[in-house]
Amino acid sequence: MTRALAQAERMHILIADATPTALATLLARGGFPNVATATGAAAALGQLREHAHRLHGAVDVVIIGARLSDQEGIGLCRTMRTHHTWHEVPVILIADPMGDPCAALRDADEAGANDVLFTPVRPSELFSRLLWALSLKRERDLRRSRERALIEELAGRKTMEARLEYLLDHDALTGTANRRGLEQGLDQAVLDARYQRHTAALLYLDLDQFKVINDTEGHAAGDRMLVAVTEALRSKLRPTDLLARIGSDDFAVLLRGSDQARAREIAEQLRRAVDELRFATDGCGYHVSASLGLVMVEPGRITSTGEILGRADQACFIAKNRGRNRVHVFALDDRHTLHQLRSNAYWVPLIREALANHGFQLLFQPVQGL
Numbered sequence: 170m171t172r173a174l175a176q177a178e179r180m181h182i183l184i185a186d187a188t189p190t191a192l193a194t195l196l197a198r199g200g201f202p203n204v205a206t207a208t209g210a211a212a213a214l215g216q217l218r219e220h221a222h223r224l225h226g227a228v229d230v231v232i233i234g235a236r237l238s239d240q241e242g243i244g245l246c247r248t249m250r251t252h253h254t255w256h257e258v259p260v261i262l263i264a265d266p267m268g269d270p271c272a273a274l275r276d277a278d279e280a281g282a283n284d285v286l287f288t289p290v291r292p293s294e295l296f297s298r299l300l301w302a303l304s305l306k307r308e309r310d311l312r313r314s315r316e317r318a319l320i321e322e323l324a325g326r327k328t329m330e331a332r333l334e335y336l337l338d339h340d341a342l343t344g345t346a347n348r349r350g351l352e353q354g355l356d357q358a359v360l361d362a363r364y365q366r367h368t369a370a371l372l373y374l375d376l377d378q379f380k381v382i383n384d385t386e387g388h389a390a391g392d393r394m395l396v397a398v399t400e401a402l403r404s405k406l407r408p409t410d411l412l413a414r415i416g417s418d419d420f421a422v423l424l425r426g427s428d429q430a431r432a433r434e435i436a437e438q439l440r441r442a443v444d445e446l447r448f449a450t451d452g453c454g455y456h457v458s459a460s461l462g463l464v465m466v467e468p469g470r471i472t473s474t475g476e477i478l479g480r481a482d483q484a485c486f487i488a489k490n491r492g493r494n495r496v497h498v499f500a501l502d503d504r505h506t507l508h509q510l511r512s513n514a515y516w517v518p519l520i521r522e523a524l525a526n527h528g529f530q531l532l533f534q535p536v537q538g539l
Contacts (some may be wrong), residue, residue: 186234250281370432373481458494
């Protein structure tokens with residue numbers, strides 16, 4: 170009972186009656202201090218609108234008094250039931266038993282009233298009905314709150330699922346496609362070359378000396394440089410081209426519907442865009458360049474997605490070893506050059522280790538006369 174009375178003190182009641190003062194005084198004495206009054210249906214609707222904009226003052230129960238005409242009282246109840254904001258506010262209708270009680274009950278039910286009292290109203294009965302109406306209102310509010318929470322949770326889950334689905338084939342830092350997204354695009358390019366006789370080109374781009382900047386200035390500065398490089402590359406590409414970040418400082422560009430001459434031209438544009446980029450952090454300026462490998466996807470030379478990526482990587486490797494900041498177009502005879510480069514890369518550390526550990530042995534030394 171104590172809890173019910175505490176709830177009654179927080180309850181907001183609206184009385185709609187031709188002479189609402191006596192009923193308001195009765196409620197105040199009974200422990201219902203938050204009472205608003207209206208002397209007609211129009212005034213009551215105005216009060217409902219006013220209270221709806223208050224953070225903690227929404228109307229919890231409406232009492233329609235017996236001194237309000239049947240037309241006004243029933244009309245007010247029907248209006249509330251068709252309004253999206255008030256349709257769940259409990260309505261207690263007080264009727265005059267001098268007429269037909271059965272008709273009054275039927276009309277109240279059809280209008281959507283939650284409860285009907287006949288005059289003269291006993292205070293104890295009115296108070297108990299009000300506490301019941303409060304319980305009904307709280308239950309409805311709780312249900313609505315749970316429905317909103319569920320909708321927000323479902324929306325949050327859908328957003329998270331969409332984000333995870335996006336990250337399956339996109340790079341989180343740059344917003345470009347990732348390796349999976351590139352491979353999907355390459356798979357389609359291979360199919361287009363095989364069945365539609367379309368050509369495409371793949372560019373493999375590796376930033377020169379990026380590790381030096383990343384290690385010197387830190388990963389945060391390195392990430393900002395990657396984003397700047399991405400924007401520089403995007404500015405030179407068409408909407409149909411696919412830009413992907415496939416490694417720490419490795420990018421790839423799939424040029425759909427491009428022949429070799431056009432692909433070479435775009436590759437040079439990308440190389441110059443990176444070469445002209447000036448990156449500054451903490452007062453220090455850095456120059457970055459890129460080496461690019463180019464491989465064609467053509468109907469007469471169709472290979473797998475993996476082999477196309479491998480060839481583009483090989484062409485990029487050759488570009489780096491020939492001085493960096495250049496473009497190299499893959500050719501079948503690159504394999505000999507690549508073998509020689511890898512052989513050199515294999516022997517260099519062995520020779521250095523032998524020099525450091527006295528691993529060389531003199532077998533022959535010619536003697537020359539002076």
